[in-house]
Amino acid sequence: MSIGGKIFTAFFVFFTTLLGITLYIVNQQTEEYARDQISQSLNLTQARFQKNLQLQQDHTLKLVQTLTSDQKYRSFLSQIKDNFYSFTEEIAHDSSADMVFMMDDTSAIRGVYPQDSIEWVQKHQGRFNLQDVIDSGEPSRGIKAVDGQLFSLVSVPLKESLRDDYAVGALVVGRKINNQWLDSLFGKELASNQFQVLFFTGKKAVAGNVSKDMETEILDSLDHIGEQSQVVRLKDSRFVVQKSYFGNDTSKGYVYLGGLDQNLIPFNEIQFQILYLGLGVMALGLLFSVGFSRYVARPISHLVSGARKVYDGDYDFEITHKSNDEVGALSEAFNHMIRGLKEKKFLQESFGKYMHPTIVKMILDAPDKLKLGGERQNQALLFSDIANFTNFGEKMEPEALIILLNEYLGAMTEEILNCKGVLNKYIGDSIMAFWGPSWTNGNYSLLACLAAVQMQKTLAKQRTVWIEKGLPEIRTRIGVATGEMVVGNIGSENFYEYTCIGDTVNYCSRLEGSNKYYGTEILIDDNTHQSVYTEIYTRKLDTIQVKGRQTGSAVYEVMGRYEEVTDAQRDVKQKYEIALDIYHQGKFESALANFEALFKVHNDRASEVLAERCEQLLLAPPKSWTGVHTLSEK
Secondary structure, three states: OOHHHHHHHHHHHHHHHHHHHHHHHHHHHHHHHHHHHHHHHHHHHHHHHHHHHHHHHHHHHHHHHHHHOOHHHHHHHHHOOOOOHHHHHHHHHHHOOOEEEEEEOOOOEEEEEOHHHHHHHHHHHHHHOHHHHHHHOOOEEEEEEEOOEEEEEEEEEEOOOOOOOOOOEEEEEEEEOOHHHHHHHHOHHHHOOOOEEEEEEOOEEEEEOOOHHHHHHHHHOHHHOOOOOEEEEEOOEEEEEEEEEEOOEEEEEEEEEEEHHHHOHHHHHHHHHHHHHHHHHHHHHHHHHHHHHHHHHHHHHHHHHHHHHHHOOOOOOOOOOOOOOHHHHHHHHHHHHHHHHHHHHHHHHHHOOOOOHHHHHHHHHOHHHOOOEEEEEEEEEEEEEEOOHHHHHHHOOHHHHHHHHHHHHHHHHHHHHHOOOEEEEEEOOEEEEEEOOOOOOOOHHHHHHHHHHHHHHHHHHHHHHHHHOOOOOOOEEEEEEEEEEEEEEEEOOOOEEEEEEOHHHHHHHHHHHHHHHHOOOEEEEHHHHHHHOOOEEEEEEEEEEOOOOOOOEEEEEEEEEOOOOOHHHHHHHHHHHHHHHHHHOOOHHHHHHHHHHHHHHHOOHHHHHHHHHHHHHHHOOOOOOOOOEEOOOO
16 A cells, blocks of 8 residues: 555544444433433432322312311211212212222221222222231321222221221222322323333233333333333343332332433434534545645655666666655655765676676675684586687687687587576686585585586587687686685785685686696596485596595596487496596506597597507506596696
């Protein structure tokens, strides 16, 4: 993602998060506020209900006490032999009661209103506790649950004289708790649906202003509704609900509730206004972020473009952005870096023409290594030299000779580089190159041998072209050796070169020169042979002791890759190594015959050399035979 996209995304996430948090806080606060308001309203409603209920019962009690204290009523009471049905009806009408009945101190029912409910009264009279009223002579009031119904009751003791302390009966005035009773108690407040209420006994609803579906849900949830306000979901809406009981009897009571979601409607409209306003502000902010991100990203885009050009090796440009902020400082630093890289590239390209680019890169990357000294490393070394180059100099003009030599060295160097070799230096017509762990991955001895093979193949093709142009027939001799040598900066404090020295270096040079003696093109030492014999086709040529060494060692001729050698080369190798083995056993006469036969068939110069040596040994047999031949020439 681009930096402009990141800035836009950051602004978007910031505004979205801020708007979300704002809406969340507003929603939580308004919901909490609405819930508190509804809870307070329900508490006030409950208080009004309790007060209205008490006033209604007080009114009924006073009315009944007034009626029962009438002289006519007490004269009838003293006669007790008559019933009181007419008086219960009169009291019911005056008090607007739904039920009135009278009982004497023998528990006999003396009057009932309405008269057709006498059997029901007789059946349930024990539920009304009138005997307690008769015994105490004191009135009582309360809510009773009888036969699945709720009644608001006032019980009054009946006395023959107002001065009596005892009662001869009791009068019960009751109002059934139903919707009409609720309407008389709450009036317009109930009709306006400012709150909802449900009266119940057991699991049965007896009064309320809730729908039938909600009534069922409330009754099913009674056990989970507490006496403190709580939020309950009913009919896919949330309500703040409280429950109260009549006295200590938890089987009868009422539930009153207020719609939380309904009360939140005005607040939700405010939240939508906040949302729309927030979205508008966010849109403006995002437009600002687009412009701001482009302003910030433009110079950074130039820096990215510049970095890509640097990656591609192009240093000919400059960041033109100028400002006093961090981006301006970064642009200036980037331009400074480009100038440094450009200078470094110039140095690398310039010095790369005098020494191998890998060595130049190493010096530029680690200038502290630019000092006298070296370290021991195991490496493979290659020396090559043009045969009879001195004769070319005598026959050719110097300018033409330089052109030919440069063409030759260029072709040979390319093959060395293709095989990951490090060109160390040119010594006239000679080439010195090396391979090692610091420069080459894998089998570096094999890479050196492959480079030698490719150099001879390329030279063979180029030789044909040169001959057609009338130029000399150039042939080259190559030696490859593997071993420990000192690699580093060698010379004086004022002038030194990066090269390698040691016995292996000297030996490799002797191997290159030994090709002239054996008539071969590529010779390798035993260490190299041990690393390449599975990939390169070789023949053991001799065991020699070169000048400067105290011991002899085997040398091998590289004949090519396995898949490239001819049947003739295979025949030469097989017969030559058989003859060489006879020669090492000291059987010079038999070895001479084998070498001469091989020379006659294949015109193999090495076989001719060994045959001549066998003749000399037959003429002057050695006192002790080791099979090691000492080369006196370099």
